[in-house]
Amino acid sequence: MSILRMAWRNVWRNRRRSLVTVAATTLAFTVMVLYSSLVQGYLVAMERNLLDLELGDVQVHDPRYQDDPSLYSSIADASELLARFDAKGYAASARLLGFGLGAGADASAGVQIQGIDVVRDRRVSRIYERVKQGRWLDPGAPHEVVVGSQLARTLVVKPGDELILLSQAADGSTANDIYTVRGVLQGVSEAVDRVGVFMTDAAFRRFFAFPEGAHEIILRRPPDMDVDAFAASVRELAPNERVQTWRELAPTLASLLDSARSIMVVVFLIVYVAIGILILNAMLMAVFERIREFGVLKAIGYAPGQVLLVILGECAMQTLLAIVAGLLLAWPGLWYLTRVGIDMGKLGGMAMMGVVLDPIWRGVVNPSVFTMPLVTLVAIVGLAAAYPAARAAWISPIRAIQHR
Amino acid sequence: MSTSDVIVAVEGVTKIYQQGRVEVRALRGLDLVVRAGELTALYGPSGSGKTTLLNLIGALDHPTSGRVLIEGRHLGALSRRELSHLRRDRIGFVFQAYNLIPVLTAYENAETVMALQGVEAGTRRRRVGELFAEMGLEGMEDRRPDELSGGQQQRVAIARAIAAGPAVVLADEPTANVDSETAERLLDIMGKLNEDHGVTFIFSTHDPRVMERARRLVRIVDGRVDGDGTREG
Structure with a gap:
């Protein structure tokens, strides 16, 4: 028993x-x-x-950008860095960042304008999946923008409506133009929902008279690589820039x-x-x-x-x-x-x-x-x-x- | 008779219990030697110390002073684990209230000590089968204790006690809870086991029938041996 x-x-x-x-x-x-x-x-x-929608695994900025996030705190050799990352097989995309004023027919609000390489960006971000109304950016339609949902409500705009953007260009001149709202994003982040305006990188460069450089490079790590090891590798490729993991960017x-x-x-x-x-x-x-x-x-x-x-x-x-x-x-x-x-x-x-x-x-x-x-x-x-x-x-x- | 025949030796044993503030002296310097093959009955008035003595011999309790030896091994010098092994291998118990394990069948109760010893299943089956045949328990193998009469339960308890071949079987008032006819039958069985197989029994009892069957009678009074006699033939 x-x-x-x-x-x-x-x-x-x-x-x-x-x-x-x-x-x-x-x-x-x-x-x-x-x-x-x-x-x-x-x-x-x-x-x-x-x-997937915001930070990526690692970001590269100009060392001045965090303290002074202005149009001028940019990575001058962004294209060369991207070429280095490509050679290493890392998914990377540059973003251009600026601030301005957006206005609909009856309202206006402060906005953050992001210029995106639409093709490259798909390798590092799935923000295009969060288009609630309309469509995501098209490189062939440089005068069309995508906005955050809260901003769309504030400015009372929807796809097809006109949006006026106003800012100061890199050369000191006044930057202003009229764009058509192509899509409305939802569920990216509170900041994007409230103030985000996305346009193609070409449109950004034209609007801000900003012919070269980028403010941010977003990278995704290979699946078999630890984020810290990935950041170390990126640092070797971009020794003059500030390289931060998403944990350093959003420690809380x-x-x-x-x-x-x-x-x-x-x-x-x-x-x-x-x-x-x-x-x-x-x-x-x-x-x-x-x-x-x-x-x-x-x-x-x-x-x-x-x-x-x-x-x-x-x-x-x-x-x-x-x-x-x-x-x-x-x-x-x-x-x-x-x-x-x-x-x-x-x-x-x-x-x-x-x-x-x-x-x-x-x-x-x-x-x-x-x-x-x-x-x-x-x-x-x-x-x-x-x-x-x-x-x-x-x-x-x-x-x-x-x-x- | 040589000292190698000594199964149990109790030397100057005292046992004092504390009941609240009262000190109860159950045994007072008791000496006793039991040899192999004896059928000994401990008798005496209630509270004389018979059960206490059985508990000490059975390594269930420790004396306050003195020594208890089983086959020459001093129980006080054994570890808890060694005492468990000693109880398992050298001592069989038959309790007044049978104390079978209720979730086990009659067969499983009888074989449980052998199973603990690691005896192979076929050997256990054969041994329990022989004992059940000897004790008239055939056909009861699969019954649980609550499906057996008092006498049947006590016979299973005896089978459990002797199946593993202990040096001594301690039986505390084994006939107290059964009717006369069953008591006679149990005594027949134990007498036969003693005669045919040389099993050593020590009973504590008030029952005159048990005393009649015993070959040695030890009278205990006030925690001491008051008389010790052997019946011839």
């Missing part, structure tokens, strides 16, 4: 208590798996939006993403501690109502470790049942969260520290969605079962047999 078989039969001695314990553990595990999927989905979406967001997983574990612990108390109570009852029996086991030759194994085995089997049931229960929930998701658009959308998230909040499925709740559950259950198991294992056999 194996100890584990005895443990299995002991699980079903008090069927109702075991079922309640298994049901509560199942519920907690299911909820934690779904929660883990949603939180990780949120983090993945946030990081993806941040990197980076630490938020890093700490989010720790916060998730804390939530696991809080939920599981409640389950741990339930299991502790169930195991204490199971042990103390059978204390005489454990005395008999020890009298006939069971070593303390074997008694420990019987009790921990019972607990492990209940937990295993809960995990299997929890996975089965979580499966349709995960399917729904990953395929359909939760429509946050109806609830007003989601944004965190300036990063706008997809209106549909989707979960993700990866090994850590299961391993983190699983490891935390097993640790808590192990702790909860350890005390009653140890009490039973190391009690004096005569005290146990004489227990009333």
